[in-house]
Amino acid sequence: MWIQREITLRPRPRGFHLITAEVESEVPELRSLEVGIAHLFIRHTSASLTLNENASPDVRRDFESYFDEAVPEDAPYWTHTIEGPDDMPAHIKASLLGPSLSLPVSRGRLALGTWQGVYLCEHRDHGGARSLLVTLSGE
Amino acid sequence: MWIQREITLRPRPRGFHLITAEVESEVPELRSLEVGIAHLFIRHTSASLTLNENASPDVRRDFESYFDEAVPEDAPYWTHTIEGPDDMPAHIKASLLGPSLSLPVSRGRLALGTWQGVYLCEHRDHGGARSLLVTLSGE
Amino acid sequence: MWIQREITLRPRPRGFHLITAEVESEVPELRSLEVGIAHLFIRHTSASLTLNENASPDVRRDFESYFDEAVPEDAPYWTHTIEGPDDMPAHIKASLLGPSLSLPVSRGRLALGTWQGVYLCEHRDHGGARSLLVTLSGE
Numbered sequence: 175m176w177i178q179r180e181i182t183l184r185p186r187p188r189g190f191h192l193i194t195a196e197v198e199s200e201v202p203e204l205r206s207l208e209v210g211i212a213h214l215f216i217r218h219t220s221a222s223l224t225l226n227e228n229a230s231p232d233v234r235r236d237f238e239s240y241f242d243e244a245v246p247e248d249a250p251y252w253t254h255t256i257e258g259p260d261d262m263p264a265h266i267k268a269s270l271l272g273p274s275l276s277l278p279v280s281r282g283r284l285a286l287g288t289w290q291g292v293y294l295c296e297h298r299d300h301g302g303a304r305s306l307l308v309t310l311s312g313e
Numbered sequence: 314m315w316i317q318r319e320i321t322l323r324p325r326p327r328g329f330h331l332i333t334a335e336v337e338s339e340v341p342e343l344r345s346l347e348v349g350i351a352h353l354f355i356r357h358t359s360a361s362l363t364l365n366e367n368a369s370p371d372v373r374r375d376f377e378s379y380f381d382e383a384v385p386e387d388a389p390y391w392t393h394t395i396e397g398p399d400d401m402p403a404h405i406k407a408s409l410l411g412p413s414l415s416l417p418v419s420r421g422r423l424a425l426g427t428w429q430g431v432y433l434c435e436h437r438d439h440g441g442a443r444s445l446l447v448t449l450s451g452e
Numbered sequence: 453m454w455i456q457r458e459i460t461l462r463p464r465p466r467g468f469h470l471i472t473a474e475v476e477s478e479v480p481e482l483r484s485l486e487v488g489i490a491h492l493f494i495r496h497t498s499a500s501l502t503l504n505e506n507a508s509p510d511v512r513r514d515f516e517s518y519f520d521e522a523v524p525e526d527a528p529y530w531t532h533t534i535e536g537p538d539d540m541p542a543h544i545k546a547s548l549l550g551p552s553l554s555l556p557v558s559r560g561r562l563a564l565g566t567w568q569g570v571y572l573c574e575h576r577d578h579g580g581a582r583s584l585l586v587t588l589s590g591e
Contacts, residue, residue: 266514
């Protein structure tokens with residue numbers, strides 16, 4: 175069984191945002207899969223997806239602090255500065271975290287660990303709406 | 314063909330550990346796949362999976378040195394410190410390396426390069442046993 | 453439908469290189485997939501794959517500058533130095549970016565965003581030809 179659906183994520187502020195429940199509700203066909211893979215793919219180069227702790231908002235805030243420190247906006251080596259100081263760091267952060275997640279599906283649900291949640295990582299100051307392409311395969 | 318199996322990895326010390334042979338031996342159904350994908354997924358947010366050099370133990374030691382330097386425990390910006398100084402860095406390292414590997418399967422074996430091995434990346438001082446969910450698909 | 457094909461990428465200089473068109477032309481079977489996943493896998497531990505901005509060469513140059521700064525060749529903690537100063541940083545960069553990409557396929561094409569392109573990330577000074585294993589699945 176193959177199912178593909180595009181989800182439009184509403185604009186969110188720069189930072190890390192939990193979207194697990196939103197994604198699950200947008201692909202109800204998940205419930206009909208006994209075993210499979212849910213592939214989430216963000217169609218942008220300045221936002222990304224990752225999986226991390228789903229309980230404490232301070233974890234997500236610390237993600238933002240860490241990545242802002244690790245990929246500084248004012249680094250002297252940036253040459254692609256035409257789109258603003260947040261653009262080139264956003265591209266780097268997007269590749270460090272990656273554009274996709276492949277998540278196992280078991281008995282109609284994402285088979286995540288207790289503490290795992292899907293993060294939308296918005297790396298731009300004003301990234302706008304984001305397009306997510308979800309591809310389900312399995313049986 | 315879809316097969317899914319949970320593997321419990323015994324507790325290991327903080328660091329990078331080769332687990333290729335252990336994973337292969339736990340999913341003997343791999344041998345019946347002519348072509349496919351083996352998806353390995355760790356169900357935790359403070360340990361991760363990566364693929365790297367399978368020969369020299371000093372490479373794995375240098376991974377530990379690098380990530381400890383790149384994600385310092387004493388950074389002034391951490392606010393999520395309630396679970397100990399190794400916790401928040403473990404979350405960041407887990408997202409930098411990622412929770413899953415999708416590996417090609419050819420003629421009954423993982424189609425890895427000569428020097429590629431699967432690393433369990435244990436980012437906590439006392440992470441305990443880790444749950445790995447393996448999903449095989451192919452024909 | 454499952455199709456697997458090995459592609460040999462010609463030697464490229466250290467840096468980040470757009471290979472989207474080359475990969476697409478090497479797997480013409482892509483056109484027969486209505487929906488699916490294209491899995492690209494590099495069989496090396498000192499080169500990697502990522503997805504990023506496909507228009508400006510200065511973005512790819514800034515990637516090289518960033519990763520050279522973030523993973524320095526002269527760090528005092530490297531112990532695996534026998535293969536040259538570019539080797540151990542290449543292993544780290546390869547794991548930060550990852551050995552594979554899982555890309556959605558829609559109506560016979562990679563369903564990438566407008567600005568997304570596949571990068572071959574060559575982390576060695578003289579990496580030589582690189583082997584890419586492409587696995588298509590779908591219907």
